[in-house]
Amino acid sequence: MGWYYGFRPYVPVAQRRARAAREVAKRLGKGEGVSPVSIEGRTIAATFWGKAWCTNLEGYSDFANRLPRGRSYVRNGSVVNLKIEKGKIKALVSGSHLYDIQIDIAAQPKKNWQALKEQCAGKVGTLVELLQGKLSRAVMELVTDRDQGLFPKPREIKMRCSCPDYAGMCKHIAAVLYGVGNRLDSSPELLFLLRGVDHTELIEHAIPTAPIGVGSSAPTVNESDLGDIFGIDIGDAAAKPKAKKPRAGKATTTRIKPTATGTKKRALAKPKDAAPLPRKG
Numbered sequence: 001m002g003w004y005y006g007f008r009p010y011v012p013v014a015q016r017r018a019r020a021a022r023e024v025a026k027r028l029g030k031g032e033g034v035s036p037v038s039i040e041g042r043t044i045a046a047t048f049w050g051k052a053w054c055t056n057l058e059g060y061s062d063f064a065n066r067l068p069r070g071r072s073y074v075r076n077g078s079v080v081n082l083k084i085e086k087g088k089i090k091a092l093v094s095g096s097h098l099y100d101i102q103i104d105i106a107a108q109p110k111k112n113w114q115a116l117k118e119q120c121a122g123k124v125g126t127l128v129e130l131l132q133g134k135l136s137r138a139v140m141e142l143v144t145d146r147d148q149g150l151f152p153k154p155r156e157i158k159m160r161c162s163c164p165d166y167a168g169m170c171k172h173i174a175a176v177l178y179g180v181g182n183r184l185d186s187s188p189e190l191l192f193l194l195r196g197v198d199h200t201e202l203i204e205h206a207i208p209t210a211p212i213g214v215g216s217s218a219p220t221v222n223e224s225d226l227g228d229i230f231g232i233d234i235g236d237a238a239a240k241p242k243a244k245k246p247r248a249g250k251a252t253t254t255r256i257k258p259t260a261t262g263t264k265k266r267a268l269a270k271p272k273d274a275a276p277l278p279r280k281g
Contacts, residue, residue, distance in 0.1 A: 011096045016095065017076065017094075035081055036077070036081060037074055037183065045182055047133055048140070049185070050184040050188075053184050054181040057178070062154045062168075066171055069175075070178050071178055072171075073093065073172065078094045078095065079091060082176065084180065085194075086194065087195075087196055088102065088105065089102070089105065089176060089194070090102055093172040095172055097163075099162045101176050103173065103177070104158040105194050106152065106156035116142060117201055120142060120202050123135075123139045124139060126203065132188075
């Protein structure tokens with residue numbers, strides 16, 4: 001099949017999927033780790049972090065022209081492999097050929113990260129709440145803020161694809177960026193890794209330290225909570241203290257008060273039916 005007007009010929013979705021499946025099988029056979037983006041239906045992202053990533057992406061006019069084709073590509077399984085690392089996204093996308101994509105993401109500016117930690121202080125309860133996106137409206141607005149939030153801006157993104165498309169963002173790169181949104185559904189901590197920050201600092205920063213000069217005690221756990229922690233029934237598990245048994249082979253003696261002469265005597269047990277001792281001579 002030849003080229004038309006300088007463009008590669010259209011490859012049907014079924015053919016792209018078959019090529020992608022062969023590539024996955026080939027890499028798995030070599031022992032390489034492969035992490036394709038698999039989407040059921042039309043919903044690319046369903047959780048707070050995934051949807052927030054995609055919403056931020058679609059808010060930039062620089063990307064508007066290429067995003068629709070990217071959505072189609074990611075939905076039909078063209079993103080064969082997607083790996084998110086610190087400051088870097090690597091992917092393999094199946095089109096008319098297999099294309100290698102690398103997207104470099106600038107680290108979160110230290111000034112912005114410090115400000116975000118201070119603004120979130122006392123507002124993020126637990127790590128589970130943070131990763132599940134169960135945040136207050138105030139915190140949600142902070143982390144998704146266009147200027148100071150966690151999501152990268154266009155000037156912080158550098159994109160490269162091995163396809164011949166001259167555009168800054170080709171459809172293959174757009175598919176990968178949507179794939180990141182899908183991946184954040186299951187692994188939201190990857191966003192913090194990508195931006196080069198430690199998400200646990202949002203929790204640690206929210207824990208106030210004890211004022212100087214004020215004593216503090218170690219945290220305690222109620223007995224009723226122990227069963228849940230250790231998975232046992234504490235009510236029936238506590239054993240009563242047992243009485244101490246005398247050691248074998250050790251005689252038992254009885255002490256008596258001192259006599260008038262100041263000497264101590266040891267009381268000897270004498271059976272009532274014992275025979276009298278014979279007299280001498």
